[in-house]
Amino acid sequence: MTLKKSASPQQLRWRRFKRLKRGYYSFIILFTLYLLSFLLPFLVNNRAIVVKYNDKYYFPGLVNYVHDTFNLGLANIYLADEFNQTGENDDPLFGEANYRLLSSQFEEESGDNYVIMPPVPFNPIENFLSLDGNPPHSPSSIHWFGTDDSARDVFARLAYGFRISISFALMITFISYFFGIIVGAFLGFYGRWFDILGQRLVEIWGAIPFLYTVIILSAVFSPSFILLVVIMSIFSWMGITYYIRGEFYREKTKDYVSAAIVTGENNLTIMFRHILPNALTPIITFAPFAIVGSIASLVALDFLGFGLPVPTPSWGEILKQAKASLRDWHLAVFPLVAMFVTLQLIVFIGEAVREAFDPKVFSRLR
Amino acid sequence: MSAYFIRRFLLIIPTFLGVTIIVFTITRLVPGGPLERQIMQFRMAAASGESGHTGGGNVTDPTSTIPEGALEEMKKAFDLDKPGYVAYFLWLKKVIKLDLGKSYSTKEPVWDMIKQRFPISIMFGLTGFVLAYLLSVPLGILKALKHGSHFDFASSAIVFLGYSIPGWALGALLLVFFASGRFYDVLPLGDIKTGSYQDLPEFVKSNDSEEDVSDDFGQFEWEKLSFFSKVIDTSYHMFLPVLCYTIGSFATLTMLMKNSLMENMGRDYIRTAFAKGLSPYRVVLIHALRNSLIPLATGLGHAISIIMAGSYLIESVFNIDGLGYLGFTSLVGRDYTVVMGILTVNTILTLLGNILSDVLYALIDPRIRFE
Numbered sequence A: 001m002t003l004k005k006s007a008s009p010q011q012l013r014w015r016r017f018k019r020l021k022r023g024y025y026s027f028i029i030l031f032t033l034y035l036l037s038f039l040l041p042f043l044v045n046n047r048a049i050v051v052k053y054n055d056k057y058y059f060p061g062l063v064n065y066v067h068d069t070f071n072l073g074l075a076n077i078y079l080a081d082e083f084n085q086t087g088e089n090d091d092p093l094f095g096e097a098n099y100r101l102l103s104s105q106f107e108e109e110s111g112d113n114y115v116i117m118p119p120v121p122f123n124p125i126e127n128f129l130s131l132d133g134n135p136p137h138s139p140s141s142i143h144w145f146g147t148d149d150s151a152r153d154v155f156a157r158l159a160y161g162f163r164i165s166i167s168f169a170l171m172i173t174f175i176s177y178f179f180g181i182i183v184g185a186f187l188g189f190y191g192r193w194f195d196i197l198g199q200r201l202v203e204i205w206g207a208i209p210f211l212y213t214v215i216i217l218s219a220v221f222s223p224s225f226i227l228l229v230v231i232m233s234i235f236s237w238m239g240i241t242y243y244i245r246g247e248f249y250r251e252k253t254k255d256y257v258s259a260a261i262v263t264g265e266n267n268l269t270i271m272f273r274h275i276l277p278n279a280l281t282p283i284i285t286f287a288p289f290a291i292v293g294s295i296a297s298l299v300a301l302d303f304l305g306f307g308l309p310v311p312t313p314s315w316g317e318i319l320k321q322a323k324a325s326l327r328d329w330h331l332a333v334f335p336l337v338a339m340f341v342t343l344q345l346i347v348f349i350g351e352a353v354r355e356a357f358d359p360k361v362f363s364r365l366r
Numbered sequence B: 001m002s003a004y005f006i007r008r009f010l011l012i013i014p015t016f017l018g019v020t021i022i023v024f025t026i027t028r029l030v031p032g033g034p035l036e037r038q039i040m041q042f043r044m045a046a047a048s049g050e051s052g053h054t055g056g057g058n059v060t061d062p063t064s065t066i067p068e069g070a071l072e073e074m075k076k077a078f079d080l081d082k083p084g085y086v087a088y089f090l091w092l093k094k095v096i097k098l099d100l101g102k103s104y105s106t107k108e109p110v111w112d113m114i115k116q117r118f119p120i121s122i123m124f125g126l127t128g129f130v131l132a133y134l135l136s137v138p139l140g141i142l143k144a145l146k147h148g149s150h151f152d153f154a155s156s157a158i159v160f161l162g163y164s165i166p167g168w169a170l171g172a173l174l175l176v177f178f179a180s181g182r183f184y185d186v187l188p189l190g191d192i193k194t195g196s197y198q199d200l201p202e203f204v205k206s207n208d209s210e211e212d213v214s215d216d217f218g219q220f221e222w223e224k225l226s227f228f229s230k231v232i233d234t235s236y237h238m239f240l241p242v243l244c245y246t247i248g249s250f251a252t253l254t255m256l257m258k259n260s261l262m263e264n265m266g267r268d269y270i271r272t273a274f275a276k277g278l279s280p281y282r283v284v285l286i287h288a289l290r291n292s293l294i295p296l297a298t299g300l301g302h303a304i305s306i307i308m309a310g311s312y313l314i315e316s317v318f319n320i321d322g323l324g325y326l327g328f329t330s331l332v333g334r335d336y337t338v339v340m341g342i343l344t345v346n347t348i349l350t351l352l353g354n355i356l357s358d359v360l361y362a363l364i365d366p367r368i369r370f371e
Helices: A009-019 A021-037 A065-070 A099-109 A154-190 A192-207 A210-221 A225-234 A238-251 A255-262 A267-279 A281-304 A315-324 A329-357 B002-029 B034-054 B068-077 B084-096 B110-145 B150-164 B167-178 B202-207 B227-265 B268-275 B280-292 B294-317 B323-332 B336-364
Strands: A050-053 A056-058 A114-116
Touching (some): A009 A021, A192 A238, A192 B002, A192 B336, A210 A225, A225 A281, A255 A267, A281 A329, A281 B294, A315 A329, B110 B323, B167 B227, B167 B294, B227 B280, B268 B280, B280 B294, B294 B336
Antiparallel strands (some): A050 A056, A050 A114
């Protein structure tokens, strides 16, 4: 007779989470979108995926992947000269090849050469000043969501803004949880005067108006992405300490902790190897809502003009432009819809996670 | 238990000192403060003045345009000639005497500036907060009683929307649709009252003729509107912002109400009440509801901090000259006396609000014991 191995609490929770369809599908959708967002240089970009020219293959999107995705390093550009690209009046073109025009040029020449462009052939920081009329331009069949006040494609900016917002929120949540857990664990485990004193300090730090300080600091340092993550994390680790502290207070009185002390384990091992796994519930159930909060804060900061440095694609920055010219409805509606949908998906995930970790069964008489 | 609350009151002092010391330090350490700002203004004024005289050809050393004494004078005005801790104690000494200093830019007493704007912020925030309770409690009750029904499911969709939409963002969207004129132009873009007769709502115009509400020079005077018209015009301006304040707490409150009522409905005393033969209305509305309202009532203490926290975004979307907007503009303008003044008021109100909600908790629910 074989015994079936019983499921661990984590497996049970995962199974319960999968049964909550709304949250589970939201998770799958959001996770897929986030993964896809790392392929954005091949989906929304003005650099071609493949260029075939004179029997040679070029991959401008691929060689610029790191630059276009993370804004690191230098762009490896192919000059227009390389493909013999010509401008008006068949003059040779200078600077980087314009792949959109190159594509039509090759078609006209009807040779073997071809260009495969990404489905949306625009870069988020490219200005389309040659369009008719003054920017911002209304949505059209070419620029689906219109352009912003610098004539940049709104769809491209929203798409890149999605990855930046989610990455930003994930990093802040991770960093602030990391420090929040350490502080909360020490307060809860050691207790006594250490706890009383520490709690006062956490309380003081928590009573500082968060966005005020971030605005003062970011007005002065005009921070990069990483610096903004650091500044925001410094002022958002306090919330989780209260829960961790409470969990540690409860757990440390249990027998397994006494047993660990008796066997001579050191305090750090007891805290982080034995107690922490049992104190994870509040961390995991609050994480989705912390992410929602961070995304909303980033959008708010960008909206006020104290967020990410200027050419960075961001939802809040488009909203700021919308505030300045309310009649350009596309500048308000599309970023807001992008934000609402994203936050909604995360909220659905959060509700399902909470339900999976802490199923409430209501007994009802009628 | 009074010992507990006395201790809590005393703990306000160290927290308040800690918060103000940290923010005070940041304002002094961070470059680009008020002094640099004034020097820059001084230089710009001097440069434009000189270029006016000489036709712009004269390039002067910018430092020479600031007289020796003036720099010292400016430093003295901001207490920057003293070490940080001395300046902090001077500030604190004044705060204890309820003097928050004068604004760097307008030279107005900070306390007066705050007093002027406080009613505006409170009017908007409080209306939204009260409205949120008035909507959430009945909706939460209905959802709890009809748990699992189509109504529950459909209303959950709206409630979840409330979780994911920050109030100010909704405000921007509503402005585009109802005030920009691109779709509709039925509501004002912002501010708290109408500035000219033409912009008044039609209803008010039919109520008060233009001559009645103008001064001797034909200028529109809002104060001259009849009481009824004032109410109409104010609500016309308050509609959208208040909606944004409401959505902020609406979702949380509704779900709290629903869950709390459902929890109570499963209790034995409810079974007893039904067994006695009481009508379902009496059981739900009298027996269960009273206990279910406890978690919601404690939230009342936090009203102030919620109103303060959300306000500067909503206030800047709707151009409402309230406390949050004042704080934001003085932050941007590095008017640190105003920033510190608002911080002082906010911190004290928030800390008192926290205690108040615990007091409420203990008053309403005799089972709660703080020690």
